[in-house]
Amino acid sequence: MPKVTKKTLNCRGRLVSLETPVVMGILNITPDSFFAGSRIPLEKTVEIAQKMLADGATFLDVGGYSTRPGAADISPTEEADRVLPVIEAILKSFPHALISVDTFRASVARQTVESGAAIINDVSGGTLDQAMFETVSSLDVPYVLMHMRGTPATMQSMTAYQNLVTDVIDELAVRLTELRALGQKDIILDPGFGFAKTPAQNFLLLNQLESFGLFDEPMLVGLSRKSTIWKTLDISANEALNGTTVLNTIALTKGASILRVHDVREAIETVKLTQQLTFF
Template structure:
C-alpha cells in the first residue's frame, strides 16, 4: 500500500512539496527544529498547508556538522515516526544513512528512506531497503558533511553527478531496489557555481529515467546570491521552487510548506496541469 501511495503521489507533471521536520537541536534553520511537544502540531499544520510528504531528520548534515551517535539518532527519530503514523495518514520519509534507524523507522510506519550517502555509508542499508521494498532517495555528496565544503572541485559537475547516479542506480537495481529518486545534492560538496549549474541543467538528469528531488530551501547558495541569513531566504527558495515546477521536478524539499505549495499551484495552473 505504501509503495502504491508513492506511485500515485508522483503523478505526471506535478511537483510534490516535501516538508522538513528536524528533531535535532542544531539544524541550520532554527524554525525547522521541533521537540516532542511541538511535533504533532507542526505536522498537522503542514498537512493543512498542503504538504504531500513529511521528511524527518535526526542528524544535522549542515556543512561542518559532526555525526550523531546511532542510539541518539534512534531516540530522536523512531518515536517521532511512531507518533506521526499513529495520528496521520501522510507519507513519511526518514532522512538517515544508518541502516538501523531506517529499519526501526520502517517498522513504525515510515514509507521512504532519504539517504544522503546514496547507501554508501552503511553497507547494511541496501539489505534494509531491499527487504522492505521501500522507495529510496539517493543523494550525491562529495565527502562528508564535516568536510564536503572544503574546496569541492569538478571537471564537469553535472556529468560527474550523472555518472555517479548511473553506477548507483545500476547497482541498486541489481540488488532488487526499483523505486529510486535522485537528489543532485544542492550544497553537499558544491560551490555556488556548481549549484547554479545543476539547476540550470536540471533537464539533463532525465537521461537517468528516475524522479528528481531538489532540496535548496533556505540554503547558503541563496544566502550568497541575496546576501541574507537563513531567516531571510524564503523568497529565494520560492524562486527555486517555481523554477523546479516549470521543469517538472517531482519533489521539492522545503521548510515553508504553505508558501511553496502556493507557488507550485500557480505555476501548474499556468502550465495547465490538473489540480
C-alpha cells in the same frame, strides 16, 4: 515542461501520483539544524506536522542527524532515539501520513520503516553505510538516492569536478545501477544541492537540471533556505523564503517532481502556479 517517465511511488501499498509535483515538509528533530526555524522540539512535532499536512504536504521528512558542516556527530542509537518517538506520535495522530526518514544509516532505516516510515531519504546515496542498499531494497519502500561526496564534515572540501553535471550524473548512475541490481523498485534522484557543491556550482546544476531526465526517475530538489540563497543575497536563512520560492519555481520548470521544503504552503502555491504553464 519536462516530463518524467515514472509518475508513481508505492508507499506501503499506497500509490502516490507524481503527475503533478508534490511537496515534502521538513521536520528536523535536531538541536543544530542550519535553519533555526526548523529545529522542532518533540512536544511540538505533531502540531507542526498537522499544519504541514493541512497546508498540502504529501510527505513529512523526519531527520534526527544534522548534516550541516560542523554539526556534531551522534551515534545510530541516539539518532533512532530522536526519530522513532516522532514517527510513532505523528502516525498515532495521523495514521495515513506518509513519513520519510532522512538518514544514511541502514540500522536507523530499518527501525524507522518497522515503525511506519514510508520512504528512506539518504543524503549519502549509500556511500556512508555499505549495508544501506541491501537494507532498503529488502524493506520495499521508495529510496531517495542523493549525490554527495565525502561526509557532512568533509564534503565542502570535495567540490572539484571536471564537468559538474556530467560527473554528478555519472556518479549517480553507478549507484543507480547497484540499486536496480538489488531489485529496488522505487528510486527518487536528488542531485544534492549544497552537498560537495559551491554556491556557483549549485546554480550551474539548477540551470542544467533537465539533464537528469535521462534517468526516467522522479527527481527531488532540496533548495529550501540553503546558504546558496542567503549568501548570494547577503541575508540570513530566516530571510530566504522568497529566494527559495524563486529557485523552486525554476526547478519545477526543469522537471522536479518533489520539493523538499521548510515552508509547505508557499511551496504548494508555487506548484499550483507553475502548473498553469502546462496549459499553454
